[in-house]
């Protein structure tokens with residue numbers, strides 16, 4: 001293993017063959033229990049398919065990403081760190097946040113590809129884990145230029161976790177084959193994962209209305225939100 005990796009490596013496991021690293025890129029404003037559940041579901045899915053999960057990363061988006069409710073990355077990174085503290089395999093990577101500008105996701109995945117290849121000295125598998133809402137947005141070239149999606153899939157597989165209902169595999173296969181010919185083998189549906197309706201928007205709205213978000217976010221994140229008085233205004 002190479003020790004000059006730019007990503008945190010403390011929790012990475014030795015690759016005994018068929019290793020895979022899972023990555024979730026998102027706003028995390030704030031991180032919720034749904035983000036953690038998404039990653040555990042993807043972890044189980046990989047395990048049941050004979051992969052060895054080497055580790056996983058949360059990669060919070062840059063502050064200049066134009067999205068309602070995005071608070072400063074200082075807070076988003078800290079809350080993500082608190083959330084993964086007792087995970088044996090999840091880590092937080094600040095590469096996206098620390099760049100001078102927003103990086104499209106394919107660049108973030110190319111960063112992980114370079115770092116993992118150099119750390120393991122070999123090509124390990126990489127999966128971009130996302131919810132079904134993000135999966136559907138991949139087919140909108142106004143949001144995701146097609147070459148961004150192709151470059152993303154050149155670096156990583158796609159693990160799609162349903163958000164409201166299970167996805168129809170035939171439909172997904174057909175959609176991918178039609179829009180992204182040659183990439184069908186790179187898209188996997190993590191069906192039968194527990195569905196979770198928690199979103200960061202729901203957390204922000206609940207706080208703004210004076211409600212409690214206990215059990216929507218990890219306890220440590222809940223305490224952090226209260227301590228710093230976050231999300232009381234809609235900005």
Ligand SMILES: Nc1ncnc2c1ncn2[C@@H]1O[C@H](COP(=O)(O)OP(=O)(O)OP(=O)(O)O)[C@@H](O)[C@H]1O
Pocket residue numbers: 024025026027028029034035038069129130131132133134161162163196197198199200201202
């Ligand atoms: N409840 C959920 N079920 C499945 N996937 C989820 C869920 N919440 C978030 N994700 C996925 O996690 C990734 C990062 O999401 P993000 O940080 O943008 O959270 P979000 O809850 O969608 O945010 P917001 O409510 O601010 O739009 C995306 O791929 C998203 O689909």
Ligand SMILES: NC(=O)c1ccc[n+]([C@@H]2O[C@H](COP(=O)(O)O)[C@@H](O)[C@H]2O)c1
Pocket residue numbers: 025026027060061065067103104105106134143144145148
């Ligand atoms: N073209 C792109 O690379 C592209 C487009 C939309 C969202 N994303 C990424 O998806 C993640 C989630 O963003 P949204 O919450 O806006 O769906 C973020 O990490 C963002 O950078 C990337």
